Amino acid sequence: MDMGLCKRMDIDKIKLAVVGLGYVGMPIALAFSKKVRTIGFDIDKKKIRKYLGGEDPTREVGDEAIRNSLIDFTWKEDKLKEANFIIVAVPTPVNGDKTPDLSPIIRACEILFYTPCTASWLLSPDCHGQQKNE
Numbered sequence: 001m002d003m004g005l006c007k008r009m010d011i012d013k014i015k016l017a018v019v020g021l022g023y024v025g026m027p028i029a030l031a032f033s034k035k036v037r038t039i040g041f042d043i044d045k046k047k048i049r050k051y052l053g054g055e056d057p058t059r060e061v062g063d064e065a066i067r068n069s070l071i072d073f074t075w076k077e078d079k080l081k082e083a084n085f086i087i088v089a090v091p092t093p094v095n096g097d098k099t100p101d102l103s104p105i106i107r108a109c110e111i112l113f114y115t116p117c118t119a120s121w122l123l124s125p126d127c128h129g130q131q132k133n134e
């Protein structure tokens with residue numbers, strides 16, 4: 001993250017969203033939620049319901065950390081419009097023919113396209129050559 005940009009912004013005005021709350025996204029969301037208002041977004045409603053119920057299905061951060069966190073968990077895309085920074089940590093599975101399945105990244109980018117945030121970061125790997133070709 002560009003810390004210079006954050007320093008120039010009033011911290012109370014920052015709202016971060018993490019898109020994809022798996023093994024990577026959940027610990028990131030938890031760490032940021034200790035400093036700034038944080039939305040935790042995932043398309044998996046069952047997973048979000050578990051987080052809302054104080055359960056950590058990834059076992060990365062533990063139930064207690066989820067229960068004590070201030071993360072605003074949601075599966076509603078509209079909520080992302082409140083965020084001015086977005087971190088994307090969706091999966092990048094591999095197809096049967098060993099090509100990367102970019103559909104989760106494409107779906108996440110489609111959601112971001114309609115979200116007027118200040119900046120977004122894609123943590124998912126770039127799948128060598130795909131950014132150039134797709």
Ligand SMILES: NC(=O)c1ccc[n+]([C@@H]2O[C@H](COP(=O)([O-])OP(=O)(O)OC[C@H]3O[C@@H](n4cnc5c(N)ncnc54)[C@H](O)[C@@H]3O)[C@@H](O)[C@H]2O)c1
Pocket residue numbers: 019020021022023024025041042043044047089090091092104105107108123124125
């Ligand atoms: N696990 C690791 O050690 C590791 C390390 C470095 C990088 N990465 C990369 O980080 C990314 C995430 O990995 P992970 O292990 O957290 O995956 P994961 O499968 O544990 O979690 C991904 C989450 O994203 C959600 N998701 C899928 N499509 C979505 C969409 N369009 N919008 C919102 N949520 C969506 C899934 O429901 C899931 O909860 C991958 O691209 C992976 O390659 C993982």
